[in-house]
Amino acid sequence: MDSFPVVKNILLLDSEGKRVAVKYYSDDWPTNTAKLAFEKSLFAKTMKSNARTEAEITMFDSNIVLYKFVQDLHFYVTGGEDENELILAAVLQGFFDSISLLLRSNVDKREALENLDLIFLCLDEIVERGMILETDANVIAGKVAVNSMDPSAPLSEQTIGQALATAREHLTRTLFQ
């Protein structure tokens, strides 16, 4: 057993098993080909299961994989075979819920791609090189959706578009509270 919980990868795939966003933290899959092969067989193995109400779990290639689906999005978290399943479940839950918060009502592939920057930031806030950073979805989403402007920046630097974006993000923030 590792001396602290280690996450090997976090995957967000679409309903055909294609990548929306993925992040690998382990050297188990050294090449992109190896990663794609893992995603393909994992998707084939899990696509038929019903992981929509509760997260599901399986053993796969001496790894433990937890997964949950919503609409056309498939969320996966992988850990070593000796890992505490419930810790990995907490990571998956944090990932799933924070994405749901960030995409608001529309949690589907299209919305995810349109806000891909938020998804990348979200992955960055959950795990750093295998070590769990945060599992509380509210905290994760809050960190991702911070006010876009540095308060010290001069107002003149803001364009109309930025002002609108700031407004939108401000709205997001108020929605979380």
Place this chain on the structure above:
Amino acid sequence: MAQPLVKKDDDRDDEAEYSPFLGIEKGAVLQEARVFNDPQLDPRRCSQVITKLLYLLNQGDSFTKVEATEVFFSVTKLFQSKDLGLRRMVYLIIKELSPSADEVIIVTSSLMKDMNSKTDMYRANAIRVLCRITDGTLLTQIERYLKQAIVDKNPVVASAALVSGIHLLQTNPEIVKRWSNEVQEAVQSRAALVQFHALALLQQIRQNDRLAVSKLVTSLTRGTVRSPLAQCLLIRYTSQVIRESNTQTGDRPFYDFLESCLRHKAEMVIFEAARAITELSGVTSRELTPAITVLQLFLSSSKPVLRFAAVRTLNKVALTHPMAVTNCNIDMESLISDQNRSIATLAITTLLKTGNESSVDRLMKQITNFMSDIADEFKIVVVEAIRSLCLKFPLKYRSLMNFLSNILREEGGFEYKKAIVDSIVILIRDIPEAKESGLLHLCEFIEDCEFTYLSTQILHFLGIEGPKTTDPSKYIRYIYNRVHLENATVRAASVSTLAKFGAMVDALKPRIFVLLRRCIFDSDDEVRDRATLYLNTLGGDGEVVETDKDVKIFLFGDLDIPLVNLETSLKNYEPSEEPFDIDSVPKEVKSQPLVEKKAPGKKPAGLGAPPAGPPSTVDAYERLLSSIPEFSNFGKLFKSSSPVELTEAETEYAVNVVKHIFDRHVVFQYNCINTIPEQLLENVSVIVDASEAEDFTEVTSKPVRSLPYDTPGQTFVAFEKPDGITAVGKFSNMLRFIVKEVDPSTGEAEEDGVEDEYQLEDLEVVAADYMMKVGVSNFRNAWESMGEDFERVDEYGLGPRESLAEAVSAVINLLGMQPCEGTEAVATNSRSHTCLLSGVFLGNVRVLVRLQFGIEGSRDVAMKLAVRSEDEAVGDAIHEIVSCS
């Protein structure tokens, strides 16, 4: 009307396929990245371009070195913008581009500025980025800021520094270890995640200091731990302390803490504690009970993750403490129908491990329904569980064998079928009553088997087991059918099997001859050759004679030669009057290089021809020795040991020795390397003092003329010993040589040298040197065919031992024999063990050994040693080896 409707559907499909990244192309995005250089930055547009770059990388596109550098340089310009969102994207892309050391310098000052910013988000992210891309030299510059950050009042900043510390510990341990005080302070943090990260880092820093970890655990188990994650860590470190404390008597320290964690409010903590308790070494059933109880509750949870975690842990417990798990059997049975097939399979195999004899039939019925709707990989697990169940309850073989034969008839892939066939074969071997029905099931299977490998395996097995049954004739039909219906490989295997029946069962001989003669007209060479060969060896020209013992050995004996060696020997054989002699093939597999240590990349320059590569196989040793005239009359080389180091690593002269054993001689081959560039050694020899090895007399030695720097050389010393006696003894060695100074600039040695000596470590010849590791594929067969004629059995007390496994491996090493069928592995917690060994003793005598170990009292190990060999004296010699040590 239908037409427009379809069209509308098409439109909607197009819409569903819409993606902001549709048709995205690397070249175009790299062009777009030029906006990073604009004097008036548009943060939103820049963020979008970075997202596109990240998208490309995430999809597996890769940038060339030039492209990555270009992007990196333009990204660094974005530090000018004060837009928070853009800055975050800049952090992300820098991490993804993983810049090289000379590029890192460009962003270092910007990142260091951010590290000291008032904005928490800047500080936290700048720390993570900088620690990710930095190397050791920069780390000393920023160390002060990192120490501050660890105790920062903002938890995100503190966590960023702590997590970075965990990763930096791998590359720069001495620096991170200096942060102990700050980390210690952070362990007391009120922020849940900071405590978790600090605890993980502190344990990593102190992992080699048992006492410190123990202290840490002691103080924390009394204090408050805020997050479930940190509590899980504490449980892990507590069990580590328990493992290392190794107390044998009285209450286990910290058990109460683990038990109290079973009542924690977070499920992950409850589970971590339950699992830790089940994994305690030598756990008692009293200690297990509370853990099993919480796991049992999890079994009926609505969450698949909880059910899975619980049943997987119970499955492991069932291996060592089946009785403790039986309370959960009812819950487990209801899991057989679980939607999640991983859970169902785990439940089944656990039940198979804990079930008693009376529940077997009911279980089998449930499993039969279950098998049809799970994947092959799960089925294999079930088959293996059923096999061990059958070995546990041999009386139930009928229903279990029926189950196996039923699933053998159903659809399935190769691995699955192989698992079934292997199980049936093992049951036939171990349960005599199951033999006849098992063989018939296998016969039926090969009637319709699509896997050549399995057919040939089964035919081979039939040839060995079939003739020993009461009515061998009933198998002939199945076997002969193969000759008509199958491919050449299977046909050839069938011919061999038929011949085996002919050899063993005299009554069947005439009929077998008829069948074999028909095979002479087969279309395949191999099949015809085999048929002709067997007809000749069995005396198929009409005479019904008792089969010769030699023929039986030829048909049934093991090919006790490694195939690699046979292949090399056959390749070296040149067609001549002299037939190929199979006895000339070396029996020992070894490919250990003679000289292992060689300074890498330190080749002597200008020394002319490269040094002759050290011979690396037994074959090569033999060639080397036979090329030396002094040793040419020693006869055939029996065995060469692996090299034994006679010097410490990193000394002036590196020497190791290989012991070559002949019937009446022993040759020591000293492999020497001179590791001093300024020296040339001449007339190098080893002076051996054999006063503690009475049976040996030195006959000759062969020095090395010259030993330049870093070029291996070999010197030999040969001893005579009484024929056939396994003489043992201790030899002390002294390296003697003439040393000459070498001018490093010219590489020329001086004229005059000085005589010098160098003490080497002692060398021993032990009994195991006379034994060759030669395995057998089927120990039981070999044991039976060796017969009881020269069996020697005796019992020994081995005294107190560390563990059973340690005792087993000590005896294996003492005898120097090859463990067979994986019997060298001892199950943890078992109190008895049987180990099967095979080898060839000096004089080419086959030896088989059966060792039975048992623990008496707390640690005393007793051993029963049974030896069978072709020579009575060898059996005695083996016992002598054991009793003398």
